[in-house]
Amino acid sequence: MRQGSCLILLACLCLYPLRGQNKALLYDFTEIPQSLLINPGAQTSLNWYAGVPLLSGFSFQAGSSGITVDDIFAADGLDINDKVRQRAVYGMTRRDELSGAVQLEILSGGFRSGRRPSDFYSFGTYLEGDAIGYWPQDLAILAWEGNANQYGRKFDLGHLKTRGELTQVFHFGINRQVSSGFTIGARAKIYSGILHFNSSRNQGYFLTQEGQNNLVANTLSAQMALRTSGLDALYDIVRDETLDRTSATVQYLRKRALFGGDLGLGIDLGFSRQIGEQWWLTASLLDLGFMMHTSPRNFYLEGTATVEGVEVILPDALADPNRDFWQDLVDEVEALVPFTEDNRNYVSFRPTKFYSSLRYDFGEPVSGGSGAACDCDITPGGRQDVLSYRNALGAQLYAINRPRGPQGALSVFYLRRVGRWLAVKAAYTADKFTMTNLGLGVQFRAGPVQLYLMGDNLLGYRNVADSHYASFQFGLNILSSEAN
Amino acid sequence: MKRNVLILLTALLLTGFPSCVERQDFDQYDALAVTPTVEASLLYIEAPERVINQISGTDFVQQIFNFDAFAEDFVSENLLDGVVRYQVENTTSKPLELTFELLDEGGNTLDTEAFSIDAAPTPLLVREIAYGPGGRSIDIIRNTSSIRVTARNLGDNTSTSSLPDPMVVLRSSAQFRIRLK
Numbered sequence: 301m302r303q304g305s306c307l308i309l310l311a312c313l314c315l316y317p318l319r320g321q322n323k324a325l326l327y328d329f330t331e332i333p334q335s336l337l338i339n340p341g342a343q344t345s346l347n348w349y350a351g352v353p354l355l356s357g358f359s360f361q362a363g364s365s366g367i368t369v370d371d372i373f374a375a376d377g378l379d380i381n382d383k384v385r386q387r388a389v390y391g392m393t394r395r396d397e398l399s400g401a402v403q404l405e406i407l408s409g410g411f412r413s414g415r416r417p418s419d420f421y422s423f424g425t426y427l428e429g430d431a432i433g434y435w436p437q438d439l440a441i442l443a444w445e446g447n448a449n450q451y452g453r454k455f456d457l458g459h460l461k462t463r464g465e466l467t468q469v470f471h472f473g474i475n476r477q478v479s480s481g482f483t484i485g486a487r488a489k490i491y492s493g494i495l496h497f498n499s500s501r502n503q504g505y506f507l508t509q510e511g512q513n514n515l516v517a518n519t520l521s522a523q524m525a526l527r528t529s530g531l532d533a534l535y536d537i538v539r540d541e542t543l544d545r546t547s548a549t550v551q552y553l554r555k556r557a558l559f560g561g562d563l564g565l566g567i568d569l570g571f572s573r574q575i576g577e578q579w580w581l582t583a584s585l586l587d588l589g590f591m592m593h594t595s596p597r598n599f600y601l602e603g604t605a606t607v608e609g610v611e612v613i614l615p616d617a618l619a620d621p622n623r624d625f626w627q628d629l630v631d632e633v634e635a636l637v638p639f640t641e642d643n644r645n646y647v648s649f650r651p652t653k654f655y656s657s658l659r660y661d662f663g664e665p666v667s668g669g670s671g672a673a674c675d676c677d678i679t680p681g682g683r684q685d686v687l688s689y690r691n692a693l694g695a696q697l698y699a700i701n702r703p704r705g706p707q708g709a710l711s712v713f714y715l716r717r718v719g720r721w722l723a724v725k726a727a728y729t730a731d732k733f734t735m736t737n738l739g740l741g742v743q744f745r746a747g748p749v750q751l752y753l754m755g756d757n758l759l760g761y762r763n764v765a766d767s768h769y770a771s772f773q774f775g776l777n778i779l780s781s782e783a784n
Numbered sequence: 785m786k787r788n789v790l791i792l793l794t795a796l797l798l799t800g801f802p803s804c805v806e807r808q809d810f811d812q813y814d815a816l817a818v819t820p821t822v823e824a825s826l827l828y829i830e831a832p833e834r835v836i837n838q839i840s841g842t843d844f845v846q847q848i849f850n851f852d853a854f855a856e857d858f859v860s861e862n863l864l865d866g867v868v869r870y871q872v873e874n875t876t877s878k879p880l881e882l883t884f885e886l887l888d889e890g891g892n893t894l895d896t897e898a899f900s901i902d903a904a905p906t907p908l909l910v911r912e913i914a915y916g917p918g919g920r921s922i923d924i925i926r927n928t929s930s931i932r933v934t935a936r937n938l939g940d941n942t943s944t945s946s947l948p949d950p951m952v953v954l955r956s957s958a959q960f961r962i963r964l965k
Contacts, residue, residue: 375809380816446820448959514825515871515957609825609957610849612933615835617847626850763806 322698323359324711324727325741325754326773328572328582328657331723332743332752333410333777336422338655339584340473340485341570344420349750349779351408357426359403359773361756363733366396366435370766389444392435394459395704397732399432405775420475422487427557430651431464434704447508447518454505457522461500461703465648467591468492468557473568481574486567491650493562493591494553495534498648499526500703514608520637521604527646529562529593564591566650578689580659587650594645605636652701659694690717696727707732721745727756733769734760741773750777818965819864826851826868826956829933833876833950837941845935848887851928855889859962860926865916866960868925872909873953874901878939880952885932886924893932894924900938901952904945916961925960 327338333349334357335342351357371387372380403426410422438455447455473487504522511517537548555561566589572582610625617623692715699708709731717723722744729737734757741754753774760767827849836844854860874880884897901909916922935952944950 369808370806373808373810373812375807380812384816443820443964444818446822446961448821448823508823511825511828511955513830513955514828515869515955516823516825518824607824608828610827610851612827612829612847612849614829614831614845615838621847624850626852761804763804765805765808 322653322655322700322709322711322729322731323771323773324696324698324709324713324729325725325739325756326359327655327696327698328659328694329715329723329725329741329743329752331717331745332750332775333408333422333779334405334752334775336410336420336473336475336485337426337471337487337568338586339570339572339582340422340475340487340568341483341572341584342475342485342582343477343483343572344475345781346410346412346420347780348411349409349422349777351405351424352776352778353407354404355776356408356424357403357405357773357775359771360401361769361771362400363769363771364396364398365732365768366392366398368766368768370763373765385444388435389440392437392440394434394437394456396435397432397702398435399430401428401430403428408777418477421473422475423472425468425470427466427468429464429466431462432702433462433464434459436460442506447506451509452507454507457504457506457524458502460502460524463498463500463703465496465591466494466553467496467564468494471568483572485570487569489566489568489587489589490559491562491564491566491589491591492557492559493529493564493593494556495530496562496591496593496648497526497528497531499524501525511608513611517606517608519604519606520633522601522637524601526599527593527596527648528598529596529646530556532597533595561595562591562593564650565589570655578661580661580694581657582659583656584654586653586655588652589650591648591650592645593648596643596646597641598644598646599639599641601637601639603637605633607633649701654699655696657694657696659692661689661692663690691715725754729756731769733757734767736760737769739771748778748780750779751775752777816965817963819961819963821866821959821961823959824853824957826853826958827931827933827954828956829935829954831935831952833878833945833952836876836878836937836952837944839937840941842936842938843934844937845933848891848930848932851931854925854928862963863916863922863926864961864963865914865919865922866925866958867919868913868915868956868958870897870899870909870911870913871953871955872899872901873955874906874909875904875945875947875950876939876952877903877943877945877950878937879903881936881938882952882954883932883934883936884954884956885934886928887930887932888927889929891930894927895920899954903939904947904950 323338326332326335328342329335330343333346336344367387372383405424405426408424410420413419436459438459442455470490471487473485475485477483502524504524507519509517534552537543537552538545566587568584568586570584572580575581610629612625694713696711696713699706709729711727711729713725713727715725725741727739731737736759737757738759739756740758743750743752754772756771757767757769760769831845872882879902882899885893886895888894897913899909915925
């Protein structure tokens with residue numbers, strides 16, 4: 301127990317400065333089948349479940365760590381130019397981000413093995429979109445101020461970092477209860493990539509300084525790349541006026557979602573381990589995988605050039621009276637810093653996510669056959685008897701691999717089960733976007749029908765325009781659990 | 785039972801938290817002005833004294849240089865104001881006269897800047913010309929398509945300066961404010 305706590309604490313201390321977005325409320329909310337998508341090794345007492353197509357799981361998250369809509373557009377009488385200068389151009393840093401994620405389950409289901417009741421299989425397919433753009437601090441200052449009177453300042457082109465994708469995921473997972481105190485799980489995934497773009501390894505600078513010959517020298521040194529897949533053909537469709545563009549777009553996206561585009565493989569791993577009578581340690585690693593992009597169009601800007609204007613040095617310059625010095629200069633710069641493109645296939649790695657929790661269950665434990673009144677009236681355990689409780693309190697850790705390195709979030713939560721028909725989970729999360737993220741999730745059951753609804757950063761709803769983060773999830777399932 | 789119902793109601797109330805939005809004024813976007821000032825060199829001309837001595841006649845440079853930087857649609861449409869800076873350095877033994885003319889696409893002179901500089905030793909000649917409000921018309925820059933430079937030798941073709949590597953150098957740069965939004 302002590303070791304587990306120390307491990308969690310150490311991980312928290314290491315990852316706390318990183319922060320990020322997550323599904324803190326759904327994680328380890330074992331009454332909801334979709335929690336198996338976040339931890340394939342979560343405890344589950346389900347016999348079977350079937351998600352209502354298109355309604356079994358929808359989640360949406362959007363975050364801006366730097367500024368909010370209200371910061372710029374509040375009707376506060378301040379000059380918008382002052383607000384943009386102070387709060388965006390000079391108020392944000394290259395680590396600030398604008399990011400969003402959306403997930404829509406198309407099909408979802410699961411069943412317990414008849415031959416081996418300790419195994420629970422789950423499967424389905426969902427559409428997932430994810431994009432992130434970091435604030436290009438130096439480029440924003442350059443665009444706002446210009447390069448005049450900025451001698452010696454290197455505007456870092458590496459501040460431009462962005463990536464995004466739209467992917468259809470097909471998955472099949474196995475959850476095995478090894479013992480009453482230990483459950484493991486794994487999920488295999490096939491990714492059918494629809495759209496992808498990535499520009500995250502840029503380097504270089506733009507520099508203005510005193511010239512050697514002329515008054516000013518401008519230097520551009522760039523190693524920049526933008527890789528895209530699936531966007532090129534979509535762009536052609538959108539621009540083609542001879543097509544019914546809406547149906548052509550839908551047809552194109554559908555084809556790519558059904559293995560007609562990029563393909564990839566991945567795996568999720570997870571476990572739940574009892575580390576004390578009432579203590580549980582859980583963890584999962586999601587989307588350990590890659591995607592091969594086979595319909596790419598990539599763009600590059602690479603090279604270094606220093607320009608001091610049109611240079612005319614006699615007597616050489618008089619040799620050709622028709623020489624176009626301006627065009628020569630343009631050609632020279634284009635040769636030194638060429639803008640090129642190609643169609644080379646490339647591999648991208650999925651944004652791997654990590655979850656972990658330390659949970660303390662309390663209230664009176666469920667004891668075999670005990671009918672005594674106690675604070676323990678549900679049984680979310682596996683095939684072997686697992687003591688379960690009406691209350692749970694714990695801490696969760698989340699991290700995701702991002703272009704600027706891992707981002708993390710730390711949550712503390714309280715879970716309350718009220719009979720079999722209601723479970724409520726409240727969580728406080730500290731992350732990159734807000735330190736006042738209070739979230740609440742509710743699972744409501746009426747017979748075999750389950751509805752769940754979750755919302756993060758509820759305090760942000762006091763003024764949505766001033767919120768750095770918004771997240772919600774809901775779903776509808778038909779299910780049967782052991783106690784049904 | 786009462787307690788359970790209370791928990792349910794509280795949970796539903798919180799998850800369906802009534803959202804509010806304080807009044808936003810998106811019309812402010814129209815007032816947003818992104819107007820960076822960009823700076824770059826324009827033209828550098830270097831003429832050694834030995835070349836000046838070799839050319840008979842007084843005009844040792846008379847040439848039109850294509851200069852399409854201002855003619856780009858985006859630049860010409862969004863130029864607000866700016867300053868062109870000239871610097872003339874003469875280390876030759878001759879007094880010189882340089883004329884810098886901005887020409888439009890038809891070859892018509894839009895603006896002229898003339899420099900007279902004594903024979904060496906003479907200090908650097910520096911001049912700044914403002915365009916836009918308070919200065920000359922910004923349309924001059926907007927319509928500039930080429931630059932004609934004329935350099936005239938007001939001295940002889942035989943003398944040689946005692947300074948090392950004698951030459952006349954014209955340097956120029958510009959700072960212009962451009963409206964991006």
